[in-house]
Amino acid sequence: MSLLSTLVEGLNTGSIRIVDLTQPLGPETPVIGLPPMFGSSPGFTMDTISQFDDRGPAWYWNVLHLGEHTGTHFDAPVHWISGRDLPDNRCDTIPARRFVGPGCVIDVHREVAANEDFLLLPEHVEAWEATHGRIPGGAWVLLRTDWSKRLDTATFLNVKQDGPHSPGFHKTTSELLAVARDVAGVGVETVGTDAGQAGTFDPPFPNHATMHGHGKFGLASLRNLDQLPATGAVVIAAPLKIVNGSGSPLRVLAIVED
Ligand code: 23J
């Protein structure tokens, strides 16, 4: 059998399954808050054009209003100043091949349960590689924190007097993954690919600055990373082909063989 007919056969028999890594996208979807001097992204709203009524007797459809970076979404390199002049840096110009890659799941949910400001360090990546092998080029590195089990917006955004608190990457880890490992990008369960406190880091939002400066991508607000193996999944994360888009909501799927 060809590789693709073997894939279809596995899907039909259940030996291969699709894990949906996506949040529902609706009015309750949490959106990142930035300090008030910066522009803000609106929450998701949807207006009905017609619903089997005078405006359209046999059809139902809606208009969406939302920021590019809403819910489960993709960050393109042009999202950040460090990536603004790179080739193929926006949603409509990235070659589609780059959206598909092996998933490497780094499980730090215990560390995050003890420290909500946990930052992944290079030594954590190296310890993961000692067990699971070297992260291959083009991989999606997915940080399992179990943060997506915080189902209410207040605990998910976790904003305190001094701003949001949530886990992320140390800048040296972003550098290791982007340069030495040449990953496709990183994916996280939190609202953004930087830690909650990363606005106070040097540079601010170091994962965005580093990843996008090297032409790499981000995936935010993922779910169900606890259903993935550490290695072996194939992740498909293809944003909408928005002309000049800096990012896009998307459906992220993982193909897993049991
Ligand atoms: C703009 C500014 C800072 C951040 C973000 C957006 C995101 O997290 C995002 O969705 O890319 S941290």
Ligand code: MN
């Ligand atoms: Mn984003």
